[in-house]
Amino acid sequence: MALQHKRASLQALIDDALAETPPGRVVWVALSGGLDSSLLLTLAAQACRRHPRPLHALHVHHGLQHAADGFERHCRRLASRLGVPLFVEHVAVERDAGLGLEGAAREARYAAFARRVVPGETLWLAQHRDDQAETFLLAALRGSGVRGLAGMPTVREWQGRCFARPLLAHSRAELEAEAARLGLNWIDDPTNRDEALDRNFLRLRLLPLLQARWPHAAQALASSAAHATEADSLIDDLAAQDLAALGGDAARLPLAGLAGLSPARQRVLVRHACRRLGLPTPPQGRLATLLAQLEARPDAQAHVAWAEAEARIWRGGLHLLRRQPPPRGAWPLAWDGRSPLATPWGKAEATLVPDEGGEACLELRQREGGERLRLAGRGSRELKRLLQEAALPPWARERVVVVWHAAEPVAALALPEGRWLAVAAGWSAHPVSSG
Incomplete structure (x- = not known):
């Protein structure tokens, strides 16, 4: 009776x-072809027959092994x-992106999700409680917060889409x-036996040892993850x-307000502001370097960079922004003033x-x-002074270009x-000039 209850x-x-x-709205199931996702799609299809809802399956073909075509055939059947x-979705995994093979494959997978799943739709992922236990252990071993x-x-919400893991508690x-009861077939990924991968090592070596001593180890670890989720919230x-008390602008945190917070709350606030801005959060070392510069002299232009983000201290504020890519192309550029403007920036x-x-x-x-520049009603003005009047930050001044006509500067444009x-x-x- 208890087993039947679990199945139901x-x-x-x-x-x-x-x-x-x-x-x-369409409900998507990320279908790899393994046990978990094959079962999830089967249960989802049964649910949608009782409660009609558009259901689609999405398979990401990574092309990383010979068995990949077999995964696709199974998913199609x-x-x-x-x-x-x-x-x-066929993807190309960038092995040299500095993320490791697992990280690069994840990036490619999420890019495929973004291409196929429309904002406002839901994507179901098939991770379960044992996966959560492995994730908790990996995070602890990496010294995560x-x-x-x-x-x-x-x-969770991701770029306007809802990602859900309905099996995570099981x-x-x-x-x-349940798969045996339903008579399901699935594909076992041969790379799941590769103990060179950290997650596989935990699954194949460490967790069995823990469960031999503590039979409910996976459940306990997943429970700890749930407690961490509550604490994180x-x-x-x-x-x-704290952000609201400091003015609510995640892109500029006032130094005076930051100084009034404890170091722990400073760290938490900077990470929170980065997430608000869609920026990667700084690693622990970079964050410590950044916060150590909050006491820099007023005329200092402290600068700390990480991943695709950077932080700069200027005019009493900590500015968080996305790093701009390097220029592609060369100056000068000819322009008729009307055509679409494509610049190295x-x-x-x-x-x-x-x-x-x-x-x-x-x-x-x-x-x-x-x-x-000769400005209407103001006469000749030095561009450097005009940029200062516009309160343009020093890093933005690096991307100011001057438009010339007949050997005379006639405009300044921020790119x-x-x-x-x-x-x-x-x-x-x-658009209308602010100058």
Whole structure:
């Protein structure tokens, strides 16, 4: 009777998860072809027959091993048998991206999710309790903080999409029992036996030892991850309150306000602000270096960079921003003032035309220093002074280009956003100049 209850509860769990998805929107199942995802798709198909909802399966073909084509064939057979549309995304895993093979494959997989799953839709992932236990151990061994120890969330928003793991509270043994009852077939990934991969080593060597001594080890580790999730939520709430108290601008944290917080709350706030901005959070060492510079002298221009992000201290604020890619191409650039503007710093939506009409032969150059513009009602002004008046940060000044006409500077443009900082008399710019 207890076993039958577990079987019924597993299907009921999927039915309940389906009820939580937006009506009329597609529910996707990430289908690898293994036990977990094959079972999830089967239970989802049964739930959608009782409670009609559009259901699609998504298989990501990594192309990392000869067996990959076999995974795809299995997924096609299963989806066909269940009457579920299957979409296959072929990806190229960047082995030299510095993320390791597992990390690079994950990046490629999530890029495939973003291409196929539309914002507002739900994607179900098939991780279970044993996976959560492994994730907790890996995070602990890497010295992760509370957020890392929290492991995989049951539900989270990602770029407007809902990612959910409805099986996360159940063990692999329960999934195996249900799959056997349903007579399911699945594909075992041969790389799952490769103990050179950290997760496999934990699964094949360490967890069996722990469970031999403590039979409920996986459940206990997953429970610890749940406690960490709760603690992380409280910490995030505290950081949100601190951010609001400091003005609410995640991109600029006032130094005076930061100085009034304890070092622990400073660290939490900077990480929280980075997440708000969609930036990677700084590793522990980089964050310590950054916070150590909060007491820098007022005229100092401290700069700390990590991954695709950077932090700069300027005019009493800690500025968090995305690192701009290096320029691609060379200066100067010829421009007619009307055509789409493609520069070494990226594309910009901007136009610049003479007030008297007609064609203009313009040239874009990087700043060299000493440029002056004749402004309407203000006369000749040094560009350096105009940039200071515009309160343009020093790092943004590096991307200011000067537009020349007939050997005379007529405008200054901030890239890559295409914002006019100054426009000389006799010229009209769009968007409207702020100078």
